[in-house]
Amino acid sequence: xxxxxxxxxxDMVENIMNTSIMGxxxxxxxxxxxxxxxxxxxxxxxxxxxxxxxxxxxxxVMQAEPVFKACEAARTxxxxxxEQLTHDDREKQEDTDxxxxxxxxxxxxxxxxxxxxxxxYLSPTGxxxxxxxxxxxxxxxxxxxxxxxxxxIDERVLEMEVDDYISLGDFVLTGGExxxxxxMDAVSRLVxxxxxxxxxxxxxxxxxxxxxxxxxxxxxxxxxxxxxxxLLSGHHANIARWRRExxxxxxxxxxxxxxxxxxxxxxxxxxxxxxxxxxx
Numbered sequence: 376x377x378x379x380x381x382x383x384x385x386d387m388v389e390n391i392m393n394t395s396i397m398g399x400x401x402x403x404x405x406x407x408x409x410x411x412x413x414x415x416x417x418x419x420x421x422x423x424x425x426x427x428x429x430x431x432x433x434x435x436v437m438q439a440e441p442v443f444k445a446c447e448a449a450r451t452x453x454x455x456x457x458e459q460l461t462h463d464d465r466e467k468q469e470d471t472d473x474x475x476x477x478x479x480x481x482x483x484x485x486x487x488x489x490x491x492x493x494x495x496y497l498s499p500t501g502x503x504x505x506x507x508x509x510x511x512x513x514x515x516x517x518x519x520x521x522x523x524x525x526x527x528i529d530e531r532v533l534e535m536e537v538d539d540y541i542s543l544g545d546f547v548l549t550g551g552e553x554x555x556x557x558x559m560d561a562v563s564r565l566v567x568x569x570x571x572x573x574x575x576x577x578x579x580x581x582x583x584x585x586x587x588x589x590x591x592x593x594x595x596x597x598x599x600x601x602x603x604x605x606l607l608s609g610h611h612a613n614i615a616r617w618r619r620e621x622x623x624x625x626x627x628x629x630x631x632x633x634x635x636x637x638x639x640x641x642x643x644x645x646x647x648x649x650x651x652x653x654x655x
Contacts, residue, residue, distance in 0.1 A: 376406045376513070376566050378559050379449045381442070382522040382552055383424065385410045391556040400569045408559075409452065413437075416444035425525055434526035442521070442528055446494060446536040449519045450485040453492045486535050493538045494519040495558075497551030498527070501540030504558060506581035508541065512558070513565035520558070522551030584636040586629060588621040620646050 380388045388410050392398070400406045414422045418440055425435040487494065493515050502508070512518060521528070521537065543554045563569050580587040591602045605617045623646060626633050639647065 376563065377517045378406065379409045379411060379452065379519045380522065380555050381411050381413055381445045381449060381519065383413055383524055384552055385412050387552045388556060392559060396569065397560060397563055400563055403568070405566055405568050406563050411445050411449055413441050413445045416441040428526060436526050437523060437528040439529035439532040443532045443536065446521065447485055450489055450492060453517045487538045492517045492519065494521060494536055495539045495541050496521045496523065496533060496537045497554040498523065498540050499542050499547055501542040504541050504543055509561040510565060512562045520551065520555040522555055524550045583638065584633045585622045586625040588618040623647060624650060
């Protein structure tokens with residue numbers, strides 16, 4: 376799995392991703408991370424990448440040109456040698472096959488819908504991220520995350536470059552770096568080998584649209600509270616049934632909106648009906 380993050384704050388992304396499970400996964404080569412500083416593509420001596428919005432209003436807007444160049448630089452990383460030759464030959468033959476950001480700067484234009492690559496803009500306007508979306512993205516080979524700041528990014532470059540818009544939820548952050556890190560973490564956990572125990576990813580909250588059951592470890596008693604006896608019994612079938620029921624119970628209590636999507640067997644139905652009767 377290859378990640379590229381386009382940002383104004385490289386350290387913010389790298390410091391998060393280089394630690395713990397994600398850091399070890401990168402050391403093993405299971406995931407790859409490349410962080411690109413959008414300011415490196417600024418077209419002025421002060422490396423300024425923002426300007427006042429047309430039509431007025433508060434705040435600043437990230438300019439199209441540096442973002443466009445950063446996106447194209449990221450996309451170029453995933454062009455094969457054969458494709459690179461095709462692009463180069465076409466550029467030599469036809470001037471019309473190049474896009475011009477301004478009169479002085481002609482650049483290759485790959486743009487959205489690039490095979491094998493998905494460029495995601497982290498924005499409150501996007502679809503809400505969840506475990507289902509994480510599983511969807513885990514099937515991709517190359518993901519590029521565009522992190523906005525200020526009042527956002529010039530719409531023209533978004534129209535040319537963005538394949539998908541994703542939001543963490545109905546709230547606003549100062550930039551896209553934290554959402555990008557959250558999504559990369561969630562997706563990486565689904566990459567085979569990233570977790571020491573691959574069963575962990577299939578036994579988490581939201582797998583099967585239920586929340587995870589309670590977990591316990593030593594000591595058997597803490598502050599007068601004991602570990603449930605069933606977990607000490609060694610009876611695997613009873614333990615599995617207890618965990619399933621606890622998972623259903625938590626989902627019913629904390630995320631009842633998920634219950635309509637849970638596949639229930641006969642024992643599940645009996646348990647859910649009993650709990651519903653008890654709560655009336």
